[in-house]
Amino acid sequence: MNKVFMGFGIIVILVLTSPVLSKIGGGDIIFKPKKAAQVTYSHDFHVGKLGLKCANCHYRLYTTAEGHNTATMADMEKGESCGACHNGKKAFDVKSNCNRCHKKQ
Numbered sequence: 001m002n003k004v005f006m007g008f009g010i011i012v013i014l015v016l017t018s019p020v021l022s023k024i025g026g027g028d029i030i031f032k033p034k035k036a037a038q039v040t041y042s043h044d045f046h047v048g049k050l051g052l053k054c055a056n057c058h059y060r061l062y063t064t065a066e067g068h069n070t071a072t073m074a075d076m077e078k079g080e081s082c083g084a085c086h087n088g089k090k091a092f093d094v095k096s097n098c099n100r101c102h103k104k105q
Contacts, residue, residue, distance in 0.1 A: 026047075027044075028042050028043070029041040033102075036098075036102050038103070038105065039101045039102055039103075061080075061081060061084055071083075076094045077094060082094060082101075
């Protein structure tokens with residue numbers, strides 16, 4: 001019985017850590033701030049074009065859409081949420097590049 005559970009566990013680990021799965025994007029996520037134009041986060045761009053791994057953000061910065069707390073621009077400027085990378089060093093700074101994320105529809 002334990003061998004069955006161990007075998008199943010190994011299969012689950014192999015599937016979850018597969019390089020194929022680490023390249024899969026999660027689609028677009030739309031954020032609709034109350035006092036600013038909406039933001040579309042593209043998994044395809046960040047994962048596909050930039051080659052980031054899911055583990056760069058999940059579960060360090062973000063959990064799931066349901067479990068994600070909203071972050072203010074002030075939070076991002078302090079290095080939280082998107083600001084962890086968009087700090088002017090790793091990627092463009094959230095402080096002075098509003099139009100790169102907030103786009104009028």
